Amino acid sequence: MRHVFSVRIGPVSFRVGSDWRGPVEQLRALYADHPAPVDGIADYTVRLSATRPWRRFVRPSVAIAGDYMLPDAAPLPLAHGLLAAEMAMNLQLALGERRFLLLHAATVERDGRAIVLTGESGAGKSTLAALLSARGWRLMGDEFALLDPETGLLHAFPRLVSLKNAAVGVVRRALPEARFGPLMAGTPKGDIRHLVPDAVALAAMDRPARPVRLVFPRYGFANDAQPVGAGEAFVRLTQASTNYVALGEQGFDALTRFVREVPAVALDYPDADSAIAAIEG
Amino acid sequence: MNGAAHLLCRLLAMPETARTLDARQWGEVMTVARAELLIGSLAFRLRGMVLPERVEAILAAAIRSAEEGRRQALWEAEMARRALAPLGCPVALLKGTAFVAAGLDAGQGRHIGDLDILVPRASLDAAEAALLGAGWEWVKPDPYDDAYYRRWMHELPPLIHRERDRMIDVHHTILPPTARTTPDAAKLLAAAEPLGNGLSILSPEDMVIHAAIHLFADGDLSGGLRNLWDIDRLVRECIARDADYPAGLAARAAEHQAERAVARALRAAHALFDTPALPGKAERLFDAAARRRLLARDGWGRGTRPATRLAFYVRSHWLRMPPAMLARHLWIKFMRDRRAGA
Amino acid sequence: MAETRYRAPARDGLRIAALDDLIAVYHRASGITHLVVAPVPELLEAMAGEWRSLESLAEAFGLAAGERGALIERLDELVAAGLVEAA
Numbered sequence: 151m152r153h154v155f156s157v158r159i160g161p162v163s164f165r166v167g168s169d170w171r172g173p174v175e176q177l178r179a180l181y182a183d184h185p186a187p188v189d190g191i192a193d194y195t196v197r198l199s200a201t202r203p204w205r206r207f208v209r210p211s212v213a214i215a216g217d218y219m220l221p222d223a224a225p226l227p228l229a230h231g232l233l234a235a236e237m238a239m240n241l242q243l244a245l246g247e248r249r250f251l252l253l254h255a256a257t258v259e260r261d262g263r264a265i266v267l268t269g270e271s272g273a274g275k276s277t278l279a280a281l282l283s284a285r286g287w288r289l290m291g292d293e294f295a296l297l298d299p300e301t302g303l304l305h306a307f308p309r310l311v312s313l314k315n316a317a318v319g320v321v322r323r324a325l326p327e328a329r330f331g332p333l334m335a336g337t338p339k340g341d342i343r344h345l346v347p348d349a350v351a352l353a354a355m356d357r358p359a360r361p362v363r364l365v366f367p368r369y370g371f372a373n374d375a376q377p378v379g380a381g382e383a384f385v386r387l388t389q390a391s392t393n394y395v396a397l398g399e400q401g402f403d404a405l406t407r408f409v410r411e412v413p414a415v416a417l418d419y420p421d422a423d424s425a426i427a428a429i430e431g
Numbered sequence: 432m433n434g435a436a437h438l439l440c441r442l443l444a445m446p447e448t449a450r451t452l453d454a455r456q457w458g459e460v461m462t463v464a465r466a467e468l469l470i471g472s473l474a475f476r477l478r479g480m481v482l483p484e485r486v487e488a489i490l491a492a493a494i495r496s497a498e499e500g501r502r503q504a505l506w507e508a509e510m511a512r513r514a515l516a517p518l519g520c521p522v523a524l525l526k527g528t529a530f531v532a533a534g535l536d537a538g539q540g541r542h543i544g545d546l547d548i549l550v551p552r553a554s555l556d557a558a559e560a561a562l563l564g565a566g567w568e569w570v571k572p573d574p575y576d577d578a579y580y581r582r583w584m585h586e587l588p589p590l591i592h593r594e595r596d597r598m599i600d601v602h603h604t605i606l607p608p609t610a611r612t613t614p615d616a617a618k619l620l621a622a623a624e625p626l627g628n629g630l631s632i633l634s635p636e637d638m639v640i641h642a643a644i645h646l647f648a649d650g651d652l653s654g655g656l657r658n659l660w661d662i663d664r665l666v667r668e669c670i671a672r673d674a675d676y677p678a679g680l681a682a683r684a685a686e687h688q689a690e691r692a693v694a695r696a697l698r699a700a701h702a703l704f705d706t707p708a709l710p711g712k713a714e715r716l717f718d719a720a721a722r723r724r725l726l727a728r729d730g731w732g733r734g735t736r737p738a739t740r741l742a743f744y745v746r747s748h749w750l751r752m753p754p755a756m757l758a759r760h761l762w763i764k765f766m767r768d769r770r771a772g773a
Numbered sequence: 774m775a776e777t778r779y780r781a782p783a784r785d786g787l788r789i790a791a792l793d794d795l796i797a798v799y800h801r802a803s804g805i806t807h808l809v810v811a812p813v814p815e816l817l818e819a820m821a822g823e824w825r826s827l828e829s830l831a832e833a834f835g836l837a838a839g840e841r842g843a844l845i846e847r848l849d850e851l852v853a854a855g856l857v858e859a860a
Contacts (some may be wrong), residue, residue: 151731161521163485165458167731187485188485189454189483189484190454190455190458191454191457191483191485191486191489192458192485193485193488193489194785195458195461195462195465195731195732197731197732197733199733215464215732215733216732217465217801219464220762235782245493247492248491248492248495248496249488249491249492253844285739304811309563345439352532355450364753377794379793379794380792380793380795381792381793381795382795384792384795384797385795385808387808394806395804395806396495396496396499397499398498398499398502398804399788399799399801399804401787401797402790402797402806403788406790406792406797410790410792435778441825490805494816502802502804503803503804505802506802506803506804506805506855509802513858516860540842565853594853594854768814
């Protein structure tokens with residue numbers, strides 16, 4: 151492939167091959183401070199290819215491929231090539247990871263203790279995690295929490311934080327020094343900009359943390375906080391894990407231990423400030 | 432010669448080759464192995480060797496996947512056994528599930544997809560009813576494809592279990608009745624070896640013959656490298672147990688009218704994996720084309736050599752159906768796909 | 774007509790974790806995690822590695838004649854899920 155980019159994000163590394171220079175240059179710029187794969191060997195391979203040879207040039211359309219692929223994945227326009235690359239890398243991890251149990255969650259850490267924010271798209275996990283990072287919390291990740299079945303610790307996966315629509319402005323105001331990727335307007339999920347994890351997040355990337363609280367945030371409701379029982383937490387987390395089944399008995403042990411040891415709360419919030427106050431309180 | 436795919440074959444055949452690989456080659460070989468669904472097999476072959484840290488990590492994950500895959504495959508076999516037990520008919524496991532159920536070398540690290548079983552043709556309706564009653568359902572209802580399957584194919588239309596989301600293919604022979612070579616299904620079941628739980632597997636000769644037929648007479652060779660590796664593992668293990676195996680295999684292949692498929696398969700395996708060869712004449716053009724097709728994968732995991740692929744795809748359908756029928760079948764599928772906007 | 778008998782996996786074939794009202798059961802042979810409530814774990818225990826008739830199970834759980842139906846339904850569910858074998 152013409153254009154190649156490689157990066158290590160926490161314990162996972164990728165190599166990305168692309169038919170176009172644009173996405174690779176964008177990746178290189180945004181991941182400039184991330185390390186390279188250990189010993190030059192990447193865990194996963196991603197390919198951004200033209201759907202047909204002439205589609206490299208005419209209405210260029212990016213088909214996502216790699217070690218792991220979804221059969222009916224729709225291609226994206228070249229203008230959203232960066233998004234395609236991020237989606238593809240997420241997919242490799244989601245389908246291929248076997249060492250860590252993956253939780254679909256954002257994680258922040260302070261003093262070695264981690265708070266896990268989990269929920270559907272639109273619950274506000276990425277936004278809250280970014281805002282907490284402006285208040286002295288270390289950002290561990292916004293998409294996947296990596297749970298080590300042997301230790302019960304969470305490992306960081308600080309990829310580019312995906313922010314949508316109004317959240318972009320909110321986070322830019324809270325993090326005036328932060329680096330952002332280009333605006334990708336009109337994607338299927340709205341307008342998206344990526345936030346680059348800060349120096350603190352990158353410096354601490356290889357330091358795991360003990361989970362102490364599990365939060366199910368829900369945006370757009372009056373303030374409320376209700377404890378969530380271990381049974382319900384277990385069900386919701388398995389639904390949100392892409393590799394629970396693949397991990398077999400180890401996954402069962404890791405997740406039952408997690409929900410028994412980590413108290414969980416369902417947090418309804420009308421705005422980011424209330425959520426932050428509730429989380430920090 | 433082609434780097435990554437051929438390098439994978441070398442590594443599988445001679446694991447010591449691992450010592451000579453650099454980082455770039457490891458990256459490419461891992462990618463090809465994944466694309467060819469051979470990374471589990473590779474991981475087992477390289478166990479115990481000193482490898483770069485990241486390679487060890489990737490292969491450890493592959494072994495975990497293979498172990499879970501094995502568990503799920505054996506469970507599907509068990510659930511099929513429970514559903515079909517009341518029928519009292521012979522049920523033989525085929526392909527990957529058979530290899531792991533019997534603890535064969537060919538099963539080590541093997542990626543397993545659907546469950547494939549063989550039942551007598553006379554039991555087909557009862558088997559279908561029993562499976563539907565136990566939670567399996569049709570994958571996709573399509574009147575034309577269904578009629579085609581029932582009349583011409585060597586298996587029921589695919590079934591999927593509604594809770595477990597796993598597919599089962601129920602065969603009553605191992606090539607469609609319309610195909611040009613017709614292995615004897617009754618003989619396959621008569622020679623099948625019981626596993627002790629009511630299920631059986633094909634005899635050592637029939638297992639290799641089935642793999643060869645599937646590779647060269649049935650399939651379009653996509654996924655061929657994995658099937659070829661199966662053949663290498665099976666043949667070597669069979670010879671280790673019985674030095675006269677090659678003669679027995681040749682005789683049995685003649686009984687099934689499958690000599691050419693078996694010979695082609697063994698020549699290909701010999702060329703790529705140093706599998707012990709059967710005596711016989713080479714078919715230079717065919718062997719070269721097959722080899723090109725089998726190795727048509729680059730270090731980024733992309734399929735290469737589109738013309739060769741197309742030739743084998745058309746050829747494989749040609750083998751399943753007489754030419755006039757093939758033309759009609761492809762035309763109808765083409766028209767339907769066009770209407771669906773594919 | 775022979776009576777139906779039921780059998781669950783032997784004790785070491787299951788991992789059981791009580792979460793709160795929900796109990797997570799990992800079935801080793803299948804790799805499937807089942808989420809159940811009482812008295813399913815007790816039912817599985819009663820049939821662990823042994824063939825039991827409906828009668829003997831009903832007796833073990835002190836069920837009256839009218840409650841057999843509920844027991845049969847639970848057993849059928851467990852059979853469909855693969856946790857229990859019926860013969």
